[in-house]
Amino acid sequence: MSSEFKIEAKALNLHYGSFHALKDVNLQIKPKAITAIIGPSGCGKSTMLRCFNRMNELIKTVRVSGQILLDGENIHGSTVELTHLRRRVGMVFQRPNPFPLSVAENVSYGLKVHGLTNRAETEEIVESSLRATNLWDDVKDKLAGPALALSAEQQQRLCISRVVAVKPEVLLMDEPCSALDPIATRHIEELMSYLAEQYTILIVTHNMQQAARVASETAFMLLGDLVEFGPTINIFEKPKDKRTEDYVSGHYG
Amino acid sequence: MRLLSPAQAQKVAVATMWTLAAITIGILVFIIGYILVLGLPYVTWSFLTEAPRQMGRSGGILPMIVATVAVAGLAVLIAGPVGVATAVYLTEYTREGRLTSFIRFGADCLAGIPSIIFGLFGFVFFTITLGMGLSVISGALTLALMVLPTIIRTAEVAIRAVPYSYREVSYGLGTTRWQMITKVVLPSALPGICTGVVLSVGRSISETAAVMLTAGSAPRMPESMFDSSRTLALHFYILSREGISMTNAYATASVLIISILSLNVIAYWIMNRFMRRVR
Numbered sequence: 001m002s003s004e005f006k007i008e009a010k011a012l013n014l015h016y017g018s019f020h021a022l023k024d025v026n027l028q029i030k031p032k033a034i035t036a037i038i039g040p041s042g043c044g045k046s047t048m049l050r051c052f053n054r055m056n057e058l059i060k061t062v063r064v065s066g067q068i069l070l071d072g073e074n075i076h077g078s079t080v081e082l083t084h085l086r087r088r089v090g091m092v093f094q095r096p097n098p099f100p101l102s103v104a105e106n107v108s109y110g111l112k113v114h115g116l117t118n119r120a121e122t123e124e125i126v127e128s129s130l131r132a133t134n135l136w137d138d139v140k141d142k143l144a145g146p147a148l149a150l151s152a153e154q155q156q157r158l159c160i161s162r163v164v165a166v167k168p169e170v171l172l173m174d175e176p177c178s179a180l181d182p183i184a185t186r187h188i189e190e191l192m193s194y195l196a197e198q199y200t201i202l203i204v205t206h207n208m209q210q211a212a213r214v215a216s217e218t219a220f221m222l223l224g225d226l227v228e229f230g231p232t233i234n235i236f237e238k239p240k241d242k243r244t245e246d247y248v249s250g251h252y253g
Numbered sequence: 254m255r256l257l258s259p260a261q262a263q264k265v266a267v268a269t270m271w272t273l274a275a276i277t278i279g280i281l282v283f284i285i286g287y288i289l290v291l292g293l294p295y296v297t298w299s300f301l302t303e304a305p306r307q308m309g310r311s312g313g314i315l316p317m318i319v320a321t322v323a324v325a326g327l328a329v330l331i332a333g334p335v336g337v338a339t340a341v342y343l344t345e346y347t348r349e350g351r352l353t354s355f356i357r358f359g360a361d362c363l364a365g366i367p368s369i370i371f372g373l374f375g376f377v378f379f380t381i382t383l384g385m386g387l388s389v390i391s392g393a394l395t396l397a398l399m400v401l402p403t404i405i406r407t408a409e410v411a412i413r414a415v416p417y418s419y420r421e422v423s424y425g426l427g428t429t430r431w432q433m434i435t436k437v438v439l440p441s442a443l444p445g446i447c448t449g450v451v452l453s454v455g456r457s458i459s460e461t462a463a464v465m466l467t468a469g470s471a472p473r474m475p476e477s478m479f480d481s482s483r484t485l486a487l488h489f490y491i492l493s494r495e496g497i498s499m500t501n502a503y504a505t506a507s508v509l510i511i512s513i514l515s516l517n518v519i520a521y522w523i524m525n526r527f528m529r530r531v532r
Contacts, residue, residue, distance in 0.1 A: 083429055086424065093422065112436070113428045
């Protein structure tokens with residue numbers, strides 16, 4: 001089954017206990033492009049992102065209904081293996097969070113867990129993953145050194161390398177720059193644009209300029225509703241919904 | 254009116270803390286020093302490598318060293334995996350509820366029970382009911398029960414201290430819970446788990462009452478796990494309690510203290526090395 005969209009959410013509803021966090025959300029994500037989800041804190045944008053790799057299931061009180069299709073296939077289907085889904089749909093978190101291991105061990109973690117034991121092959125993937133995030137030149141002499149000794153930006157690049165190493169198709173990024181300074185943020189944004197040539201990227205951000213800079217499509221969420229979704233330029237320059245207009249022009253609240 | 258200005262209060266507080274800390278360390282140094290001064294001159298190579306003669310009046314303590322290593326080592330080998338597995342279960346596999354609080358309550362109760370009660374239980378259960386007799390294995394099992402709560406609680410604290418983000422990342426990379434536990438959680442918690450294990454080895458080595466009732470007090474070389482034996486702490490107790498030889502009692506105590514101290518130093522050193530690799 002193929003589809004023009006990489007990911008489709010259809011009538012997606014999510015409850016935390018009695019709290020209705022996502023309300024009938026429909027969203028179509030184009031392949032090899034960056035889609036941004038923006039909105040104020042608590043609007044459900046991170047929850048939305050975590051639906052795509054079923055990360056919300058770590059919380060027991062969560063109930064999900066509706067469909068999410070990845071390449072046309074329902075990710076809640078009974079034949080879908082969660083570990084396989086999460087390899088295809090990788091996630092980068094808000095704070096750089098390398099394991100307290102060496103630089104190389106961080107990148108090879110996913111490979112080892114998934115059974116790659118060939119050393120030469122592992123080293124090759126470590127190198128290519130670090131090159132993919134432009135980190136290789138900075139760390140090639142300290143691959144055995146502790147990952148936590150790197151700068152915040154380098155750590156975040158390392159975390160992206162760690163995900164890239166398991167060869168995902170989709171990258172979910174949950175405010176990946178919010179713990180970084182403006183220059184590092186700019187660097188990570190450039191990296192995202194570069195990675196979008198190969199990966200389908202979804203980014204959650206509370207930084208509207210960031211969405212405007214990197215995303216080709218943008219979704220605006222408010223209180224669990226997907227208010228408006230379309231080409232980024234339309235969302236920012238000619239929003240259809242009054243609520244979107246208020247938010248992107250800074251009048252929200 | 255304030256009695257003291259904040260700056261004065263600060264000075265008084267610092268002086269008080271400093272004095273109390275100095276007293277604590279002073280007492281510790283005095284006790285250890287006292288024993289070492291009295292005992293160390295008699296700790297010779299032959300004392301460490303010979304069997305006791307005349308019930309310990311002369312000769313050495315080699316069988317007791319072997320018995321101590323066997324009983325304490327076996328106890329921790331048994332309690333370690335059980336304790337860590339319990340801690341993993343409590344932290345990773347269950348949600349907080351009646352069962353977890355019951356297990357935790359049970360562990361805390363066990364930790365508070367005097368060791369002689371463990372000894373009595375071990376004597377009745379392992380020695381008599383299970384027919385293990387007064388033996389290394391009876392003693393080790395009894396001590397394992399005794400140190401289990403310490404290992405469970407320290408391992409639990411160490412595992413809980415592993416940031417949630419590590420788990421999230423691991424799941425995000427498509428690992429199973431078990432892979433996440435063995436590859437991320439346990440390695441990160443290792444220093445803390447080791448602390449609990451070292452504490453337990455120390456407690457096992459220095460335990461007297463419980464081993465007397467279960468491992469026996471025969472001052473001979475244990476040749477198998479089912480032989481009775483006499484540990485260092487018990488040897489010291491018998492030498493001094495029965496007035497056999499105070500010099501040999503102090504010498505035994507010196508060996509005991511030095512081994513516990515070096516155990517702690519070695520563990521600290523290993524953990525430091527381990528931490529340097531990751532930080």
